[in-house]
Amino acid sequence: MPKSDEHKMKYLENKQIVENVFDIHNKSHYNWIATISFYTVLHIVEMQLAYDNIHCGSHITRENMLKQSQRISDKTLAKFKHMYSMSRLARYEAKSISPTIACSMLKCMHDIEKEYNLLK
């Protein structure tokens, strides 16, 4: 099972892609921004669970573990869930998600990074 520092590496890889590969002004990138920013945050929260040696195989199990974890606030859990729903939308909706949603995903990602002191 991945350790917390391995999740941190994955988080940094995803963050670099979101911030350096995709362009928030390019409509064809909105779905990718939503999807990868969610996976960026997924590795942040998995990093927190891994500190307690907790590893999850499904989204529902993960959500239940996050809800019980002392390391995750209700607000962070709500933001994580919002990002999960929007990434689901980005993956399954036929058309592109709106730029407003793509921007809100980046804001949520930065909020969660800030909460765990990951912003330089």
Added chain:
Amino acid sequence: MMTSYNKEQKYVEQNMPGFRNAFTSLRENTILLNIDETPASTQNFKELTSKIISADLENESKNKLMDLIEVWSIDLRQISCEKDITAYCFNNQDIESVYFVTIDNKKELIIIVDDICSEAVFDHNTFAFELRAINNEIYDFMVLDNNSLNGMMSLISDMKEVYKRGFKGAEI
């Protein structure tokens, strides 16, 4: 074999009126008085049923009645859940509607809001987490706006409206 069947039927017939009255009364009281605070669990009702019918019934008939009670208590939790949703929505006027939908044969809750990017969306997600914690039937949930819902429609096989802002029943 036939004797045994008739014996069971006789016991069911003897017990059913009392059983039905007890549970009708219990159901009405629970809904009217304290359903919001203490919705009874399936196990509670199974234990209660077991006590009511334990006098004479054979195992097969007991199981049939247990199954009935299980379905009934799930219905009761559904009523409780819908009341919780309506009460919450009444206090959060940015919620336009709420649906139970089926996606991949799993029941999901969808809350439709006016603005998907507002801060209130996080509160609605927290509410849905709490609701799911006490309702095992809800597999997952999403807070969306109407545009997003339209984009998800191809995945939805069944849809039941639980709440609609401004319509009859949307007030407590």
